[in-house]
Amino acid sequence: xxxxxxxxxxxxxxxxxxxxxxxLIGIVLSTVLALILGVTKLPESGSIFSLPPSLSPIAFKxxxxxxxxWEMLMVVFTFLFVDIFDTVGTLTGVAxxxxxxxxxxxxx
Numbered sequence: 001x002x003x004x005x006x007x008x009x010x011x012x013x014x015x016x017x018x019x020x021x022x023x024l025i026g027i028v029l030s031t032v033l034a035l036i037l038g039v040t041k042l043p044e045s046g047s048i049f050s051l052p053p054s055l056s057p058i059a060f061k062x063x064x065x066x067x068x069x070w071e072m073l074m075v076v077f078t079f080l081f082v083d084i085f086d087t088v089g090t091l092t093g094v095a096x097x098x099x100x101x102x103x104x105x106x107x108x
Contacts, residue, residue: 003034 007030014022034040043050066072095101102108 003030003037003039006030006033 007026010029011023011026014025019025031040035042042048092107095107096105100108
């Protein structure tokens with residue numbers, strides 16, 4: 001929690017002072033603080049950059065018998081409605097910004 005509040009404070013102060021890169025500076029400073037406090041550690045290999053782990057344990061190992069279940073139907077409907085509301089919101093916002101709405105504020 002200390003690292004979060006430190007990062008939030010640093011990013012807020014730098015953003016209010018219009019410092020370019022304030023979010024990136026806050027991320028770097030909070031990472032350094034987390035390393036100092038022992039919240040996180042550098043990788044064992046000593047290299048900061050590495051390849052991602054192999055996908056072979058999970059690649060193409062689908063459990064197709066779980067596709068046609070009520071739980072999966074709920075997931076599909078959830079993403080369907082999230083996508084619909086996101087699209088309608090974007091359409092309405094862009095249409096309003098482009099002055100494409102009629103006098104009642106409706107799409108033609």
